[in-house]
Amino acid sequence: MKADTFRWPVRVYYEDTDAGGVVYHGAYVRFFERARTERLRAMGFEQDELRTxxxxxxxxxxxxxxxxxxARFNDLLWVDARLVEAKRASLVFEQEIRRQADAGELLxxxxxRVACLEADAFKATAIPDYLLQRIKDEF
Known part of the structure; x- marks a missing residue:
């Protein structure tokens, strides 16, 4: 793991899997989202507060x-998030999901790319300067 990477633990629940006990492809998107959200939270930013x-x-x-x-039912995973680009109105992350066992096997x-939008109009807008700077400094 690179020094500038945020890591979040996730356990695979039955609801994340198909009938064969394999993680459904859409669940990976949720896992990635959680890691990005938890990184913002660790920096002191709650997404609902940013909206308000x-x-x-x-x-x-x-x-x-x-x-x-x-990934399979009951696996313990690491979900990583690393910022690779920060522009005025968007951020780009590289993320990986690895099994905690098996020497961190990449799954x-x-x-x-995440865009910053006006909450009411859903139009692209600049990330507030203080927030963009903190993200660049800490992510």
Whole structure:
């Protein structure tokens, strides 16, 4: 794990899997979202407060998923998030999901672009300066 990577633990629950006990592809998206959200929370920013106080929300603009190996029911996973680009109105993250056992075997990876939007109009807007600077400094 690179020094600038945030890591969040996740356990695979039955609701995350298909009938065969393999993680359903859509569940990986939720796991990635949780890691990005928890990183913001660890920095002291709650997304509902950003909506209320700043009038902004973050939305996924694009995501490229690469499924490598399946996660299974009851696996303990690490979900990593690393900022690779910060622009005025968008952020790009590289994220990986690894099994905590098996020497951190890589299961899935993604690159995701998140856009900052006006909460009411859903139009692109600049990330507030103080928030963008903190993200650049701490992520």
């Amino acid at each position: 106080r700043e009038g902004i929300v973050f939305a996924v603009k694009s995501m490229n998923l690469d499924f490598i190996k399946p 899935c990876k993604t690159q995701v």
